[in-house]
Amino acid sequence: MTSRVLGLSCHYHDSAACLMEAGGIVAAAQEERFLRRKNASGFPLHALNYCLQAGAITVLDLDAVAFYEKPFLKLARVLESHLDSWPRSFGSFRRTMAHWLDDRLTLPLSLKSRLGFSGRTFFVKHHLAHAASAFYPSGFEEAAVLTVDGVGEWATVTRGHGAGNRLRIDSEMRFPSSLGLLYSAVTSYLGFEVHEGEGTVMGLAAYGSPVFLDRLRGIVPSTPDGGFMLDRGWFDFSGDGKMYTPRFVEAFGPERVPGGPLGERHCDMAASLQSLTEEILLRLTQGLRAQTKCESLCLAGGVALNCVANQKILDSSGFKKVFVQPAAGDAGGSLGAAAFVSHALWGHPRPARMSPYLGPDCSASRIRRVLTNAGLDFRELSEKELCRETAARLARGKVVGWMQGRMEFGPRALGNRSILGDPRHPRMKEIINERVKRREEFRPYAPAVLAEAARDFFELEGDSPFMLFAPRIREEKKSVLPAVAHPDGSARVQTVREADNPRFHRLIASFGELTGVPVVVNTSFNRRGEPMVCAAEEAVAVFKESRMDCLAVGDFFVERDGN
C-alpha cells in the first residue's frame, strides 16, 4: 500500500519540505532554517534531507512526491501578466523566464538528477494545497475552508468545503484581484520588505487611524457577488518592479524609504490597510458561513497569518471555531500537497491534532559538545530544576534564550526556539530589543500563557496554540502585562497545553507559581534579519553575540558572567 509522500514547496518564497507516512505528519521544515537565509526560495534540499532522516528512510522508500502548485498553469499566468504590460516588462520577463527554464518547469527531472527519485510526482493546485494544509490537520470532521494569499496559479481566494477525507473547492477569485498582493503592495510602499514586512505593517496599524480607508475602498471596490476587485490603475503586478503605480504615490504621498523615519501618515496608511483587510475578510467569511452553514472554518494562505484579522473573524463571522495551521503561508503548501495526496488520494486517516514541533531536535551529546567548544560554563539539570531556575531568572527580569526539542514549523516561535522575558516588566520590550532583537520599537512581543489560565487574562474563547489570534487583554489585567499589551489593547497570544508542550508548560507554570502570573513574553530565537535558530550552534552563537542573560538549551543551563 502506498503510504509515504514527500511534500515540497519552492521556487517562489519560503520553500519547505514535509514528510507524511500513512496519514501522519512525520516531519516538516523550512529551508531558510538550514541555509540561514530568511525566506529562502530555492529547491529545499536541506529540508528534504532532514525530513528523510527524521523518517529514517531514503528517497527510494518514497511512494510519491507532491508539489504545491501546477507549474504550467502558473507559467501561463506569468506570461499573460508580462503580455499585459508589454513592452515595458522585458527586463522582468528576461529574469523571470531564465528561472523558469532553469528549474521551475523541470521538477520531475530535478528530482531524478538531484535525488535519484523516479517515482510518481503529483502536482496539487496551489490553493488546494493551502486548503488541504488547513483542513486535514484541523481535527474538524466537517468545515468550511477559505484560502487567501497573493496568487497561486490564477486563484487568489478560494471557498471550499471539507468533510472526512473529502475536500472540494467550490469557487475562486482570480489574479489580479488579490488581498495578499494588495497587502504586499502597501507594505512595500511603507518601506518594508515584501513577504517579510507584512506582520510589521499589521503591528504598525495599531498606532494609526484609518483615515485613508474610504479612499482605499474606492480603489478596492466590493462587487455585488460579495467579492472585491483591485483597480489596476493603482497597482502593477506585471513584473518584479514596484507593485504600486505613480498614481498611488500622487494620491497618498511619497513612499517611505526603507529604514527611514516613520510618521503619522505611515501609521494611518497601515491602519487603513488593516481595516480594509479585516472588512474584506469578514465579508468573505460571513458569506461563506451563510453559504455552507458550517460551524467550523479552516483558514490558510499568507493572509491567514494576520492574527488581528483572524481574531475579528473568530469574533464576528458567525463561525464558532476557526483553525489556522502554524505554517499558513507558502511553506505550509508542502504540508498541504502531501496531506492532499495522503488523505484525499490514498485515503489514509487524518491526524487528530496537529503539532507545530516538526523540525530537527538536537541531542544532549551534541549540545554538550557545542557548549564545551564555545568555552561556556554550564550545568546539566533535570527538567524540574531547569524550569525552576529559568522561571526564577525570568522573574528577576532576565532575558532567557530557550531551545528545547523539535523546531517549530512556520514563522512563530512556540516555545522550542524562543527568547523569553517577564511580561510584568514595563520595560521588557525595550530590554529584549536592546539586548538581542533590535526590532522596530513599535512592534509588540507576544505572550505565552497556560491554556487553563488564558481566559483569566485574555478575552479568548477556545485555544490559540499557534499564536495566530490576537484577543484583547482583560481590562483588569492590562496593568499586569505591560510588556505584551499593544496600543489597541490586544496581544498575539499562544495558549500552551501540557499535552502539546510539557516542558514549556512546566516552565510557565513555574513562573506562575513564583509570580502569580502564568504568562511569559515569547519571541522568536534569532537576531534581526536572520531566521529562527535551528541547531544548538546557532543558539549558542546568538547567546554569545547578544546580551542575553541566560541560555536554556536542552537540559543545559548557561548564565552569563555576573548574573
Next chain:
Amino acid sequence: MGIKAALARAAQRSADVMRSALLSAGLFVVYFLGMGLTRALAVLFGGRTRASSFREDPAWRPAEGYDSDEESCLRQS
C-alpha cells in the same frame, strides 16, 4: 594538469557565456516578436488577457481544475 584544468575552466566559462547570450537572444525574440505580435492582435481585435480585469467582471467564478483523482494530480497543468 594545471594547464588542462585551466583550459577546462575556460571552456566551461565560454559555454556559460554562450548559453547566456543565446538565452537572452531567444528571450528577446520571443518577447518582442512573439508576444509583441500577440499583443498587437489582442489590441487589434479588442481582445484582452486574463491578467486584465474590469469593474463589471464578477469577482467569484466557479472553481475549475481542482479534480481530486490521481490522473489529474499527475498533470503539471
